[in-house]
Amino acid sequence: MMASTRGKSALVIGIDFVNGYTGVSWLFFKEKMPARDPEVVAHWFSSLPKNNDRTKVPSKIHYDKETGEIKWGYNIPTNVQPIEWFKLLLLEEEDLPANLQDSSHIQRAREMMEEMGMTAIELVGDYLKLLWEHVISVIKAEQGRRLVLGTRFHVVLSIPAIWKDYARDRMRQAAERAGFFRSRLAGKTTLDFVSEPEAAAIATLPSLDNRGDLTIGDSFVVMDAGGGTVDIISYKIDSLEPIVVSECVEGDGALCGATFVDNAFENLLEQRVGRQAWRHMDSSDIKKMMNNEKQWEHGIKKDFDGSQELYRIDIPKKSKRGRVDIKAAEIRQVFEQCLSQIYRLLQKQLDDIKCCTKKPPKFKNQMEILQARGEKPWSAICRGATLSGAVGRRLTEPVMKVHARVSRLSYGWDTMPFFDPNIHDVRDRVWDDTVEDWLAENQVEWVIKRVSQASVPSSAAELMNLQGQNISTIEPKRYHYRQWFKVSEEGIRGCMTKIYFCRSENPPIRVDDTTHDHSTLEYNTSRPVQFMGIERVNRKLVSVWKYNFEVQVSGATLDIRITSQDGEVASSSLIVKTD
Incomplete structure (x- = not known):
C-alpha cells in the first residue's frame, strides 16, 4: 500500500x-x-x-x-x-x-x-x-x-x-x-x-512588491488579453508591507482576444490571394501556412512592431499565387480591429476608477503599460x-x-426574527407555537451586498464598514443564530436554510420578485434536543441549539461553514460573481 x-x-x-x-x-x-x-x-x-x-x-x-x-x-x-x-x-x-x-x-x-x-x-x-x-x-x-x-x-x-x-x-x-x-x-x-x-492578478501583483514608487491609495489595472476574451480588473493599494489590495470597481471583459486577430489576418490573406485562388487550398494548407515559423503564428504575430515596411508570405502551391507581399500598414489594421475594442474597454475601466477613487490610476494622466517578456504573461x-x-x-x-472584492450580485439566506411592526411587512407575520410569539417569515440577511458603482468606498476603513460591499478574504465573518425546540421534543432535528441572490443594487429585506433561489443547505442539529441547553423565551422554557454561519471568499467561491459548540455541522461552497 x-x-x-x-x-x-x-x-x-x-x-x-x-x-x-x-x-x-x-x-x-x-x-x-x-x-x-x-x-x-x-x-x-x-x-x-x-x-x-x-x-x-x-x-x-x-x-x-x-x-x-x-x-x-x-x-x-x-x-x-x-x-x-x-x-x-x-x-x-x-x-x-x-x-x-x-x-x-x-x-x-x-x-x-x-x-x-x-x-x-x-x-x-x-x-x-x-x-x-x-x-x-x-x-x-x-x-x-x-x-x-x-x-x-x-x-x-x-x-x-x-x-x-x-x-x-x-x-x-x-x-x-x-x-x-x-x-x-x-x-x-x-x-x-x-x-x-483574479488569477491573472494573483500571479502578476507580487512583482510589485519590490517597487519603490507605490503609495497607499494608488490604483492600477490588470488586463488579461486571452485567446477569446480580454478581461480587465482593477485594484487599489491598502497597505504596502505586506502589499494588501482591494478591488476598486467591477471588472469587465469583451470578445476581442487573439483568435480574432488570427481571423483578421486570415481574411486579409484571402482578400490578397483572391477568393477563387483561396478556394483551391484546403484547411490543412491554410493551417500549415498560418503556423509557419517565419510567417504568422511564430513570426509576424509575435514580433510585429511596425518597423519593417514589407512582409512576404509564402502561399501554398495549390493557390498558384506563389508569394504575397503585405505592407506594415495592412498588418497594423489587422491588430487595430481588436485593439480599438480593448482601448474602449480600458477607457471605461479608467473612467470608473476616477469616479470611485476621485483620482486616475497610478502614473496619473500618463498611461504606462507594464508587461513581462517571454512566455510568463501567457x-x-x-x-x-x-x-x-x-x-x-x-x-x-x-x-x-486581496483584502476585498467587489461583488456583482447580493447573496444572503432566509431568517425568521421576532416580528417588529416598525421593520417588517405585516404579510410576513406568523405565529410560532414553540416561543408563543409572532415571527417574521420570508426575511433575508444579506451577507454580501451589491451597491452602486458610485458608492464604492475610497478607503479600506470605509470598505470594512460596509457589510457585503467588501467580500473580505482575510478573516471569515460569523453570524450567530438560535433554533428553538419544545422541551418535550427528543432526538436529532433536521434544519434547512435557503440561499438567495439578487441583482438589484439595493436588495430587499424580504423575499420578493427581485430575489432568486440559489440553493438550499440541509443539515442536522449537532446533538439531540433533550441534550440541548434550556433558556426562557417569553416566560416559557424552550430547548435551544446555538449555531454559527461562517462565511469567507476563496477565489470565486463563497465558503459557508455551519458550526456549533460540537464542531462543524455542514459546509458548502457557492460561486460568487466578483468580476
Missing part, C-alpha cells in the same frame, strides 16, 4: 481552460511553506513543428468517426475540422452576452456537438480527461511516480467572469467525467474555482490559479493579499 505524504501537504494543480488555449501549472505544497512560482506544463504531443514545447495547448478536440479515436490540442491532424470554443457551450444560449450569441465560433461548435449527439458536459469532460491524464504523466515523469501517488490533489479551475452558477456546476460534472475525483489512496481530490482576471492565469488554491487551502501565506 502506498503511504500518503506526511503532514498537511498537497499537489495543487491550476488549470486555465479557455476558448483558445489551455494552460496548466502545478506545485507541491507543504503546510506554511513560502509561496514560490509554480511549474508550468510545457510539453505537448504535436502534429506540427514548433508547438510541442509551448506554454499552452489549443482547446480543441476531434472525434474520428471511423476509428473512434479522440485527438486533442496540437495533436489534431491539419486536414480535419476540430471542435473548438466548446467551453462556452456549458452556458445556456440566452445567458451568453449578445456579442457571444452571434459568434460564428460558438454557433459552429454547437452544430458539431449536436451532430455528434453529445452534451457540453460530455465534450468538456472528454477534453479535460485527455488533458488531465497527460498532465499527471508529465508530473510523474518530473517528480516520480511514488511522490505523486502518495500526495493528495487539489485542483483549481479558472472560470470566465460571465459565468452563472449552473455553468460552474456543469464544469464540476465535466471534471468528474474526466476522472478528477477518482478514488485515490492519498485522499479525496478537492476542486475550487477562481475567476480568470501562463499567468494557470499560475495564479495554483497560487490561489494553495492560499485558499491554507498551505502557504500569500505574497500579496
Whole structure:
C-alpha cells in the first residue's frame, strides 16, 4: 500500500481552460511553506513543428468517426475540422452576452456537438480527461511516480467572469467525467474555482512588491488579453508591507482576444490571394501556412512592431499565387480591429476608477503599460490559479493579499426574527407555537451586498464598514443564530436554510420578485434536543441549539461553514460573481 505524504501537504494543480488555449501549472505544497512560482506544463504531443514545447495547448478536440479515436490540442491532424470554443457551450444560449450569441465560433461548435449527439458536459469532460491524464504523466515523469501517488490533489479551475452558477456546476460534472475525483489512496481530490482576471492578478501583483514608487491609495489595472476574451480588473493599494489590495470597481471583459486577430489576418490573406485562388487550398494548407515559423503564428504575430515596411508570405502551391507581399500598414489594421475594442474597454475601466477613487490610476494622466517578456504573461492565469488554491487551502501565506472584492450580485439566506411592526411587512407575520410569539417569515440577511458603482468606498476603513460591499478574504465573518425546540421534543432535528441572490443594487429585506433561489443547505442539529441547553423565551422554557454561519471568499467561491459548540455541522461552497 502506498503511504500518503506526511503532514498537511498537497499537489495543487491550476488549470486555465479557455476558448483558445489551455494552460496548466502545478506545485507541491507543504503546510506554511513560502509561496514560490509554480511549474508550468510545457510539453505537448504535436502534429506540427514548433508547438510541442509551448506554454499552452489549443482547446480543441476531434472525434474520428471511423476509428473512434479522440485527438486533442496540437495533436489534431491539419486536414480535419476540430471542435473548438466548446467551453462556452456549458452556458445556456440566452445567458451568453449578445456579442457571444452571434459568434460564428460558438454557433459552429454547437452544430458539431449536436451532430455528434453529445452534451457540453460530455465534450468538456472528454477534453479535460485527455488533458488531465497527460498532465499527471508529465508530473510523474518530473517528480516520480511514488511522490505523486502518495500526495493528495487539489485542483483549481479558472472560470470566465460571465459565468452563472449552473455553468460552474456543469464544469464540476465535466471534471468528474474526466476522472478528477477518482478514488485515490492519498485522499479525496478537492476542486475550487477562481475567476480568470483574479488569477491573472494573483500571479502578476507580487512583482510589485519590490517597487519603490507605490503609495497607499494608488490604483492600477490588470488586463488579461486571452485567446477569446480580454478581461480587465482593477485594484487599489491598502497597505504596502505586506502589499494588501482591494478591488476598486467591477471588472469587465469583451470578445476581442487573439483568435480574432488570427481571423483578421486570415481574411486579409484571402482578400490578397483572391477568393477563387483561396478556394483551391484546403484547411490543412491554410493551417500549415498560418503556423509557419517565419510567417504568422511564430513570426509576424509575435514580433510585429511596425518597423519593417514589407512582409512576404509564402502561399501554398495549390493557390498558384506563389508569394504575397503585405505592407506594415495592412498588418497594423489587422491588430487595430481588436485593439480599438480593448482601448474602449480600458477607457471605461479608467473612467470608473476616477469616479470611485476621485483620482486616475497610478502614473496619473500618463498611461504606462507594464508587461513581462517571454512566455510568463501567457501562463499567468494557470499560475495564479495554483497560487490561489494553495492560499485558499491554507498551505502557504500569500505574497500579496486581496483584502476585498467587489461583488456583482447580493447573496444572503432566509431568517425568521421576532416580528417588529416598525421593520417588517405585516404579510410576513406568523405565529410560532414553540416561543408563543409572532415571527417574521420570508426575511433575508444579506451577507454580501451589491451597491452602486458610485458608492464604492475610497478607503479600506470605509470598505470594512460596509457589510457585503467588501467580500473580505482575510478573516471569515460569523453570524450567530438560535433554533428553538419544545422541551418535550427528543432526538436529532433536521434544519434547512435557503440561499438567495439578487441583482438589484439595493436588495430587499424580504423575499420578493427581485430575489432568486440559489440553493438550499440541509443539515442536522449537532446533538439531540433533550441534550440541548434550556433558556426562557417569553416566560416559557424552550430547548435551544446555538449555531454559527461562517462565511469567507476563496477565489470565486463563497465558503459557508455551519458550526456549533460540537464542531462543524455542514459546509458548502457557492460561486460568487466578483468580476
